[in-house]
Amino acid sequence: MSAPVTKQRATHYETPGRILDIRREFPILSRKVQEKPLAYLDNAASTQMPSKVMETITAYHEFHHSNVHRGVHQLSQEASDLYEGAREKVRRFIHARDTRQVIYTSGTTAALNLIAHSWGNSRVGKGDTILVSNMEHHANIVPWYMLAKRTGVQIKVIPILDDGTLDMDAFEAMLDPSVKAVCVNHVSNALGTVNPVRTIAGMCRERGIVSVIDGAQAVGHLKVDVQELDVDFYAFSGHKMHGPTGIGILYGKLPLLNEMEPFLGGGDMILSVSFDNITWNDLPFKFEAGTPPIAQAVGLGAAIDYLNGHDRTFLYDYEQQLLSYANERLAEVPGLTFIGTAPQKAAIVSFVMKDVHPHDIGTILDGEGVAVRTGQHCAEPVMDRYGISSTTRASMAFYNTFEEIDQLRDALLKVTELFDVTD
């Protein structure tokens, strides 16, 4: 086997003390994997929770738990207050005008399915078109294809350029009067591209088209202001912003939400039920049938408190430094090609390595304590676009360090050595 090519070492970066302090708030980050320190670089799949969030969830269970909106007793009142208090935190976090626009769901996937049903079923049909970008997660593709099956609406794909940016010229040319909705992610989980959501939503608004934005990869990293972006719908998940799994948010503009039919039927989403007539509850409860994920909502509120407790501009800038450092260090690895090199990127690095399958890379990296995602990232059309079957993806959060990027690079050099990869 040939010796690894060691090019000039990149500029040395020191992980700031503030970040080291933050790391201590995430107990899982100090565990070991295969007897190596864990380098958790799979944050696009799910982020870790700080102790404070876990403590808040535990305290909720130990002291306040009950069902919401149902009892006159003390616990039910407390649980309802916490649940609704978290909604207000979400409202402020994304700067929505009104808490009626903040609908709890089980996650991004559920939120997008809700739109496809409650908005889509009655709003589109044969002769209409829905545009979906080529870089969408399956969660923002499949519900629209299911809607197409139900209604006959046509789905068209907005192409992406080689660097992973959305082809805005092609997009504009596609905006004919048949287009009823445009579905685009704010940040691509497979490529890291940050899309010009405000511009996209503006182009839609001028033409009376509904904009549906999948913000799953954005909210944990960028400051999201739904009024400033002026989007019609915005969906995201708690577990990608240091909150628990099982909770997500659908934000929508009031006139749209008001006109939409409910998605699921059951308790809490009705004002009155008789066998002749049912009156839907007001927003946001109209869309929250059944006992909701109460503890998870409280946990999401705690995650928001956590994020607000830090200088988010500092965290964002630091993540961008991690991104450029990763770009620099991984460029030293022989045979490695980046997939997704858009000028505006979140701290996500996707790549392929000559003659080595991502699955093998993932296993070897795991042996070195490095957790990355390998595969199609629930975005098969992106893989097809680049003519590849899968990639390896390292996705960072503000608690990652420059040393962890070094650990990733060193592990990749072991892969190249084992598989005899050269440039």
Next chain:
Amino acid sequence: MLLTNRTKNLYQEVILDHNKNPRNFRVIEHPSHTAKGHNPLCGDKLDVYLVLDENQTVQDVSFVGDGCAISKASASIMTTIVKDKHIDEVRTIFRGFHDMATGKIEADEDPKLRRLRAFSGVRDLPARVKCATLAWHTLDAALKDEEIITTE
């Protein structure tokens, strides 16, 4: 180079060699049996081709496809093992291999598995068992196809 034992066990020289230079990596134009294998978890896809003679013995066997080192090496080694064997014996080897890969038996328990021992490392990695067995499952499916045809 310092690799963990797990990595060394998994990526043995013979696996790396078959991955790099897969044997019988070609399409057979007129196979008597063929099947497509797919592992949706990692996107691995491979086609297995077989030519059986009238005594149900493997005259020729090949594969093509795209996959990780484990699945490619497994397919390659499989083709070298099943050549000239009766399909009953092929099936016995497959069962033994499956039991070894899933940790039901030790690699050295069955002398027939001698050339497959290199794959025993996957038992520590449940996510990779499918990679090692994909080619064999595909071969098995190709043979089953034939049974349906012959019983008609």
